[in-house]
Each structure stands twice: as C-alpha cells, then as structure tokens.
Amino acid sequence: MSEARANLKNANRIVIKVGTSTLAYPQTRKLNLFRIEHLIREIADLHNGGKEIIFVSSGAIAAGIGRMGLSEKPDNVPDNQALAAIGQGVLMHIYEKFFAEYGKTMAQLLLTGNDTIDAHARENSRNSLLAILKMGVIPVINENDAVATDEIKIGDNDNLSAMVATMIDADILIILTDIDGVYNGNPKTDKNATLIDEISSITPAIEKIAGGAGTKLGTGGMYTKIQAAKIATKAGISTLIIPGSEVGALRKCINGERIGTIFPAKIGGVSDE
Numbered sequence: 685m686s687e688a689r690a691n692l693k694n695a696n697r698i699v700i701k702v703g704t705s706t707l708a709y710p711q712t713r714k715l716n717l718f719r720i721e722h723l724i725r726e727i728a729d730l731h732n733g734g735k736e737i738i739f740v741s742s743g744a745i746a747a748g749i750g751r752m753g754l755s756e757k758p759d760n761v762p763d764n765q766a767l768a769a770i771g772q773g774v775l776m777h778i779y780e781k782f783f784a785e786y787g788k789t790m791a792q793l794l795l796t797g798n799d800t801i802d803a804h805a806r807e808n809s810r811n812s813l814l815a816i817l818k819m820g821v822i823p824v825i826n827e828n829d830a831v832a833t834d835e836i837k838i839g840d841n842d843n844l845s846a847m848v849a850t851m852i853d854a855d856i857l858i859i860l861t862d863i864d865g866v867y868n869g870n871p872k873t874d875k876n877a878t879l880i881d882e883i884s885s886i887t888p889a890i891e892k893i894a895g896g897a898g899t900k901l902g903t904g905g906m907y908t909k910i911q912a913a914k915i916a917t918k919a920g921i922s923t924l925i926i927p928g929s930e931v932g933a934l935r936k937c938i939n940g941e942r943i944g945t946i947f948p949a950k951i952g953g954v955s956d957e
C-alpha cells in the first residue's frame with residue numbers, strides 16, 4: 685500500500701463529490717435509487733465511524749428533467765435554472781429520506797462562485813459549514829444554479845468541491861464518477877489504456893489525457909476533475925477519483941485499498957508548476 689493511501693485512514697474531515705452520471709440513468713435521466721441508497725448508507729456509516737462528511741452533489745438539473753418528463757436538456761438558461769430549482773427539491777427529498785432512515789440529519793447549502801472567492805462571503809460560508817459539522821449534521825452542497833449568473837458561476841461541481849474542501853480545511857476530497865479513475869489513454873477507444881494508481885504531479889501530459897488545458901469538456905468530464913485535484917492538492921488535500929458505480933467504493937478508498945486514482949497532497953502546498 686502506498687504511503688499516500690495508507691494515510692487516508694487518518695482522514696477525519698472528508699469532502700465527497702458525486703456527479704450526475706452516477707446519480708441518474710443516462711437514458712431516462714431518472715434518479716438511480718439503488719446507487720443513491722447505497723451511497724447514502726455508506727456515508728452514514730462513515731459518519732457513524734466518527735468521520736465528518738461534507739457531501740457535494742450534482743444532479744439537480746437531471747432530477748428536474750426527470751420530474752418534468754423531458755426527453756432532453758433545454759438549450760436556454762432560464763429553463764435550466766427552472767429545472768435546477770425543481771430538481772434540487774426532488775434530490776433533497778430523496779437524500780433526506782435515506783439519511784433519516786439511518787438516523788442522520790442533513791443540511792442543504794447552495795453556494796455561488798462568489799461564496800468561494802469573495803473573502804467575506806467565503807468566511808460566512810465557512811462559518812456556516814463549520815457550525816453544521818459541529819452539530820453532527822451532514823451538509824449537502826450544490827451550486828445555486830437557479831440564480832447563479834455567468835459572472836459568478838463556477839459551472840461544475842468538481843471545482844466547487846475542491847473550493848469547499850479548501851474553505852473548510854478538509855483532509856481529503858473524494859470524487860465519485862462513472863469511470864474507474866484516470867487512465868493513461870482513452871479506455872473507450874484504446875484497449876491498452878491502463879488505470880493510473882497514483883499521480884503525484886499534474887503534468888501537461890496528464891492534462892492532455894484529461895482533454896487538454898483550456899478545453900472544457902463540460903460538466904462531468906475528466907478535465908474539471910484534474911482541475912479540482914490541482915486546487916485541492918496544492919492546499920495540502922489529497923484527492924481521489926473513484927468509481928461511483930462500485931458498491932463499497934468509499935469504504936475501500938478510505939481503508940487505503942487500491943481503487944481509482946490518488947493525487948497525494950502537496951506537503952506545505954508546494955506548487956508543481
């Protein structure tokens with residue numbers, strides 16, 4: 685077991701981010717209740733074990749699409765904002781139900797880019813999050829898509845989760861996604877592509893694998909996950925990208941077992957650039 689993975693056991697404050705691809709069926713965009721239930725149960729169990737969990741969840745727009753019976757994502761901003769507002773409630777209803785089944789209380793926090801950048805707003809968000817954690821409650825965070833304007837929009841929850849992790853001095857950031865981790869090629873087209881266990885430096889070559897610097901593949905892509913790993917590791921927070929479809933993945937990861945890809949923290953926040 686690598687030293688970086690062995691250290692994961694000692695993590696106490698853990699940010700867990702889950703993407704839409706893990707939460708909803710791609711064909712119908714309806715929620716994947718099997719996955720959500722297992723995920724919440726695992727989070728509740730980690731919480732029982734004494735960990736502080738901060739849960740960053742996407743899926744509001746997808747849940748809105750599912751609830752309204754639409755076949756595809758609208759191409760205009762106001763409709764997507766409306767669907768985020770509809771879907772956020774749908775999502776929280778499900779989370780609240782599953783968390784309550786395991787005796788857990790959750791709290792919803794909707795942040796905008798400004799809350800992670802502006803010093804005063806950031807301090808307010810941090811204080812609120814720390815108070816929630818102190819109460820033994822699990823914060824569930826999303827971007828406030830219904831009101832976020834272009835200027836203040838982060839746009840993807842990978843970056844949001846990294847900003848939240850740095851805001852509250854998390855020990856580790858775990859990103860659950862629909863792929864096993866970071867590969868050294870495209871596993872969909874290259875059968876020789878293999879999973880990279882550990883990435884200690886985010887080099888231009890790694891960024892190229894993830895879609896190339898400056899290329900935004902959109903939410904859910906590997907590029908934004910690498911950006912998130914960069915932000916978090918620089919702040920001394922080890923980051924992991926692990927498969928969201930595997931039952932027990934979180935526990936395995938925190939036990940230091942080999943799963944997904946780990947980006948060990950830069951000790952003392954040393955930049956790799």
Ligand code: GLU
Nearest residue numbers: 742743744745840841903
């Ligand atoms: N905040 C968006 C949502 O809840 C998702 C952003 C993302 O996929 O990263 O639908």
